[in-house]
Every structure is written in C-alpha cells, then in structure tokens.
Amino acid sequence: xxxxxxxxxxxxxxxxxxxxxxxxxxxxxxxxxxxxxxxxxxxxxxxxxxxxxxxxxxxxxxxxxxxxxxxxxxxxxxxxxxxxxxxxxxxxxxxxxxxxxxxxxxxxxxxxxxxxxxxxxxxxxxxxxxxxxxxxxxxxxxxxxxxxxxxxxxxxxxxxxxxxxxxxxxxxxxxxxxxxxxxxxxxxxxxxxxxxxxxxxxxxxxxxxxxxxxxxxxxxxxxxxxxxxxxxxxxxxxxxxxxxxxxxxxxxxxxxxxxxxxxxxxxxxxxxxxxxxxxxxxxxxxxxxxxxxxxxxxxxxxxxxxxx
Numbered sequence: 185x186x187x188x189x190x191x192x193x194x195x196x197x198x199x200x201x202x203x204x205x206x207x208x209x210x211x212x213x214x215x216x217x218x219x220x221x222x223x224x225x226x227x228x229x230x231x232x233x234x235x236x237x238x239x240x241x242x243x244x245x246x247x248x249x250x251x252x253x254x255x256x257x258x259x260x261x262x263x264x265x266x267x268x269x270x271x272x273x274x275x276x277x278x279x280x281x282x283x284x285x286x287x288x289x290x291x292x293x294x295x296x297x298x299x300x301x302x303x304x305x306x307x308x309x310x311x312x313x314x315x316x317x318x319x320x321x322x323x324x325x326x327x328x329x330x331x332x333x334x335x336x337x338x339x340x341x342x343x344x345x346x347x348x349x350x351x352x353x354x355x356x357x358x359x360x361x362x363x364x365x366x367x368x369x370x371x372x373x374x375x376x377x378x379x380x381x382x383x384x385x386x387x388x389x390x391x392x393x394x395x396x397x398x399x400x401x402x403x404x405x406x407x408x409x410x411x412x413x414x415x416x417x418x419x420x421x422x423x424x425x426x427x428x429x430x431x432x433x434x435x436x437x438x439x440x441x442x443x444x445x446x447x448x449x450x451x452x453x454x455x456x457x458x459x460x461x462x463x464x465x466x467x468x469x470x471x472x473x474x475x476x477x478x479x480x481x482x483x484x485x486x487x488x489x490x491x492x
Contacts, residue, residue, distance in 0.1 A: 213242040216354030223348040223364045230344035234337045241333045245325040271440045279444035280415035284324035285316035292411045302402045310418035331439025334358035357392040376426040383484035391435035395442040396427040423449035427468035
C-alpha cells in the first residue's frame with residue numbers, strides 16, 4: 185500500500201514592497217496541514233480567531249459527530265446539507281453528502297485508512313451500502329467541509345480588517361484581495377504525476393479547489409483504488425480525469441463542484457460548465473493534457489486546450 189497526500193495547490197508568495205506586516209500561522213486540522221498568511225495591523229488576533237474557527241468546524245463536521253449533528257437538527261449543518269443537496273440535484277447526483285456508508289466499507293475514513301483497514305468490498309456489501317446511502321441518513325461532509333471552512337475563515341479575517349490574505353487548506357485555497365504588491369495572487373497546481381509544478385494561475389478574491397485521484401488511495405492485487413467514489417456505483421471513479429480544479433467565488437461551492445466534475449468525467453464536465461458558467465475549471469486528463477475554461481489566467485508548459 186502506498187499513501188500519498190501531495191500539496192494539490194500552493195500559493196507562490198513573492199517579495200512585496202508593501203508596508204503591511206506579514207503574519208503566518210500553520211494549523212494541522214481536517215487531516216491536512218493548513219497555512220494561513222495575512223497582511224495587516226490586526227494580523228495576530230485575526231489568525232487566532234481563524235484558527236479557533238478551523239478547529240470548531242473540524243470538530244463539528246468530523247465523521248464521528250455526524251449522528252449528533254443530525255439528531256440535534258443543527259441549523260448550520262442543515263444549511264450546509266441544503267447547499268450540498270442543491271449541487272447534488274444540479275449535477276444529477278454526482279456529488280452526494282450521504283455517501284458515508286459507502287466510504288466506510290472501503291475503509292477510507294482517516295483512522296481506518298491510517299490503520300490500513302482499507303479493502304475492496306464485495307458486490308453485495310456495496311449494494312447494501314448504496315441502499316443505506318439512498319436512505320439519506322448518514323452524512324459525510326468530506327467533500328464540502330474544507331471549502332465551507334475556507335469561506336468562514338475569509339469572513340472572519342475580513343471582519344477583523346484583513347484586506348490581503350491567502351488561506352491554504354490542503355487542496356483548497358481561499359484568497360482575500362490581492363498580493364500586497366498590488367498584483368493578483370499566483371497559485372501553483374501540482375502535477376498529478378509527480379512532485380513538479382504543473383501550471384500556475386493568477387486570481388483575486390477567489391476560492392480555488394482541487395480534487396484528484398492521487399491524494400488518497402490503496403493498492404490491492406496490483407490495482408489502485410482511490411477515495412473519490414461514484415455515488416451511483418459505489419466504486420472509485422474510473423474515467424479520463426486525474427485532477428479537477430475549480431475556481432469560484434465560494435469555497436463551499438468550489439469544493440463540492442470539484443468532486444462532482446471529477447465524477448462526471450471530462451465530456452460531461454465540459455457540458456455542465458457550458459450550461460452553468462458560474463465557475464472556471466481546469467481539468468487534467470490521464471494523458472497529461474490540461475483543459476481549462478477560457479476565464480482562467482493560466483501559465484503552463486504542458487499541452488493546453490482552452491474550453492469555450
């Protein structure tokens with residue numbers, strides 16, 4: 185078994201002539217290392233509040249607390265479920281927060297995965313788990329919680345007067361304003377095939393989220409099984425994509441959409457974008473090509489196809 189958790193997105197910070205003081209904070213939460221960088225007079229206090237919120241969300245939406253949340257009919261959770269269900273409907277089921285029973289039998293939850301309890305379930309087990317999923321009782325916020333967390337951190341930092349910041353939450357990045365030198369932030373997209381930088385994009389006041397089939401997986405009998413499960417089949421997605429990056433105003437939306445588009449595959453993802461158009465996306469196919477929508481400010485040395 186081989187477990188890889190690469191830095192899917194990284195923000196390239198350049199030397200700035202700004203007089204704003206730079207504050208940084210590293211937080212380990214949601215099974216990933218998070219890096220918060222803010223500029224401003226109130227940076228330390230703002231980071232304290234942001235870290236508290238990250239820890240609160242991590243504790244609240246951890247899979248072990250889901251039954252408690254639903255039983256209490258928590259308003260925050262209900263709002264997040266509503267958003268997830270709207271995306272589920274618009275994507276014809278490609279994103280589903282009720283996938284928990286299926287994820288569990290594959291052993292993809294952190295503690296079980298870390299203890300190497302992952303395995304390939306039988307067809308009967310998958311059918312039973314899909315039936316439980318369709319009962320819409322058990323919840324898994326893993327495909328949306330980090331995006332929501334990024335949105336909450338952005339809100340807190342702005343309320344503290346921060347006008348320039350970057351929040352890197354594993355495969356999620358949230359940007360406030362511009363780089364203090366007045367230019368847009370530059371965000372690097374790591375290669376799905378190695379450790380090198382595959383492309384860079386520039387953006388301002390956006391959420392940028394990547395989902396890939398190389399973040400968490402295990403191997404059995406020479407075959408690799410990754411953690412992005414197709415809600416319709418109960419098996420890991422097997423199509424022409426290896427990475428999907430979504431750029432949008434909302435991290436919650438971008439997080440869920442990156443998963444949904446990955447499940448769809450390239451052709452359906454492009455069709456969905458053309459019918460929706462309220463986000464930008466970068467698709468990396470298994471042949472190494474990059475396909476990105478025309479609104480992305482991207483630089484790469486790889487083969488690039490612009491989607492219009």
